[in-house]
Amino acid sequence: MPKKIPMRQCVGCREMKEKKSLIRVVKSPEGQVSLDFKGKLPGRGAYVCPNPECLKRARKSRGLERAFSAPLPPEVWEGLEEQMKEVEPDAQ
Secondary structure, eight states, X not given: OOOOOOEEEBTTTOOEEEXXXXXXXXXXXXXXXXXXXXXXXXXXXXXXXXXXXXXXHHHHHTHHHHHHTSOOOHHHHHHHXXXXXXXXXXXX
């Protein structure tokens, strides 16, 4: 029997993809929002494709705010975009 592959939906493009291929955005119990590249940080998670365009779409559609049931301040979005840019060259 083949092993089941966990699937998650990107909050930007709304496509179902393999969990390994997505980046987890996590809201810690303290309320800190950050990117979780290993998928191990504690807290509420939402997933986004490793592409800045999906992060922009998630911002426009308020996908992360709905996932976390809380508004995200602009500095959090800027921080997420910076973290995404830092990882982008390494991913390819």
